[in-house]
Structure formats: C-alpha cells, structure tokens
Amino acid sequence: MATQDPKNGGKTSDAPPAVSTTKPGAKRIVLTALALIAIGAGAWFGWDWWTVGRFTESTDDAYAKADIVTYSAQVPGRISAIEVPDNTQVKAGQVLLRIDDTRLKSSLAEAEAQVASAKAAIVSTDAQIALQSDNIASAKANLASAQAALDLAQTNAERSQALLERGATPKASTDQQAKALEQAQAALRGAKAGLDVARGQLPVLKAQRSQQEAALHRAEAAEALAQKNLDDTVIRASRDGMVGNRGVEVGEYVGVGTKLISLVPLDAIYVTANFKETQVEKFRPGMKADVSSDMLGGVHLKGVIDSIAPATGSQFALIPTENATGNFTKIVQRIPVRIHITAPQTTDGPSLRPGSSVVVDIDTRGARE
Structure with missing residues (x-):
C-alpha cells in the first residue's frame, strides 16, 4: 500500500511500515524477573528491619576520645634534651625530656x-x-x-x-x-x-x-x-602510648606549669556518642555497639555501652542554655553515651585516633532481657 511521506514533499512511498522485533514473551519474562527481584529485596530489607533494624539506634554525632596526658614543667629551667620525637610510641617509664639539673x-x-x-x-x-x-x-x-x-x-x-x-x-x-x-x-x-x-x-x-x-x-x-x-627534671611517660604536641625545643627556658608534651594512650581509646534523648530510653550499660569510621575503611569495631552521662551535653557547657523567655522552641537534646571498645587496637595499622568522627549503632535487643 502506498503512503505519503511528509519528509519527501508529500510524495508517496512504497516502503512497508516498521514492525517491532521484541517478542511479547521476553518482555514479560524481564518484567517478571524485575518484580521478583524487587519483592525479594523488599522482603529481605523487611526481614532485616523486623529482626535487627527496629532494635538498632544509630548516630553519627560521635567521636573517638582518650584520656590524653599533658606533661607540664614542675621546676623551672632550660630544656637540656628531648629524648623522643613527636608521634613516637613509648613505654611506661621511658624518658621523654630533660630539664637542666x-x-x-x-x-x-x-x-x-x-x-x-x-x-x-x-x-x-x-x-x-x-x-x-x-x-x-x-x-x-x-x-x-x-x-x-x-x-x-x-x-x-x-x-x-x-x-x-x-x-x-x-x-x-x-x-x-x-x-x-x-x-x-x-x-x-x-x-x-x-x-x-x-x-x-x-x-x-x-x-x-x-x-x-x-x-x-x-x-x-x-x-x-x-x-x-x-627528679622532676626528668619527664617520664606515665603509661604506654604515643607522644605528640611537643611545645618546647632544646635550650628553651620553661617555667613551672609550662606545657611540654602530650601522651595519647592509643590502647585505651573510647567513643563518646551523642544520642538524642528520644533514643536512650532502652540503653543499658553492657549493650553491644558497632563502631565504624572513615579512617578505618570498611573495618567495624565492636564495643559495649560503658556508661550514660548524668546530664545532657548542654548542661556541661561553660554557659548552659536557659529557656526562660516567652519565645521557646523545643529542641531535642543529646545525651553523651560512652562506648568501650572491646577489640584491642594496634598502633602499626589503621586505628582510631582521638577526635576522629565515627558512626555508632547500638543493639537494644538486650533491653528485652
């Protein structure tokens, strides 16, 4: 049958119309497979939420911390020797600095x-x-x-x-x-x-x-x-750790109280996670925690809840907030939760450093026990 082709000035064309080569059966199989995959994924995610997700509380407002020791001069004098450079692993009792005696x-x-x-x-x-x-x-x-x-x-x-x-x-x-x-x-x-x-x-x-x-x-x-x-002219490490933040040089005069160097106990890292007050209702010491951090790559650290702060973070601020005016907007407060890392960390590989941000997931299923 002859047809007019608009692109050919309205002239008639004897070409047959295009015919679809896709078989209805193949299309039906693809759609069915996609539907089954979607249903399977939905079922898997649903099962994971029902068994795990609904009992998990998460926050990314969490940071690794350590009880950093900062050594200060107890006697005045000039620094006569620096025994260890910055970012060096030291043992308890090892000499760090010396003051002229x-x-x-x-x-x-x-x-x-x-x-x-x-x-x-x-x-x-x-x-x-x-x-x-x-x-x-x-x-x-x-x-x-x-x-x-x-x-x-x-x-x-x-x-x-x-x-x-x-x-x-x-x-x-x-x-x-x-x-x-x-x-x-x-x-x-x-x-x-x-x-x-x-x-x-x-x-x-x-x-x-x-x-x-x-x-x-x-x-x-x-x-x-x-x-x-x-004896105070010899500054020794009080425990194992890594030294850093040295603030003096050889020959520099220091007075009593001058900060000399800091020691970070990398084997005693813990995490402070700031959870919303609506999340901590079921928290109990000893509950399992999962800790992940960008600096650890895909490595997840295991931990447990060590303790829950007795007040919100704002109450420990230098100037606590007071909502005594007529203009009040309710803001969900956050409660600091201390997480003890149960797996020992190594200093020769990737490990948490104080101040690094982490993501914490708390398994609250222990609250049902």
Missing part, C-alpha cells in the same frame, strides 16, 4: 649537708646526756658520802660535849669537834646543791635534743623536696 644538684647537696649536720648535733647531745647521767650518779655518791661524814661528825660532837660536861676532855677538843660538824653540814649542803645542778642540766639537754630532732626533720624535708625537684 645543675642548680638543683647543688641544692640537693646542700640539703644533704644540712641533714648530716643535724644528725651530728643529735649524736653530740646524746653523748652529753649520757655524761650528765654519769654526773648525776657521781653527785648522788658525793651526797651519800657527805651524809655519812655528817653523821660521824654529829656523833663525835655529841660524845665530845658529854665528855666536856663530865670534865673528861678539854674544851678545845669539843670546839674542834663542833667545827668539824659545821664543815660536814656545809659539805652536805654542797653535795645536795651539786646533785640539784646535775639533775637540772639533764632536762636542758633533752630539750636541746628535741630542738635538734625538729631541725633534723626540717632538714630531711628540705632534702626530700630537693630530691623531688631533681
């Missing part, structure tokens, strides 16, 4: 001399106390001897006086015995005074020793402080 060594030597002097003074006083004890014993013996001499002189004087009264002895002899009695009485008074003086000196020496003991304690305290100051 020349002046502090002299202070320690002076303190040690003061301690030795105080100890020598106590030894000398102890010797004086021992000697004074011997003096007291000697004074007691002198007193006993003087008392015996007095008793003898008293007896002789009384006998001489009796003989004088009977005319059996001259008066000169009696006077001589009376004089001997007075001398014996004087000697006794002298012996008593000597014993009192000896006894009185002993408390003075003991008080002197107490003062010297106090001086020794002060000297030992000064020595301990000098030793601590000397």
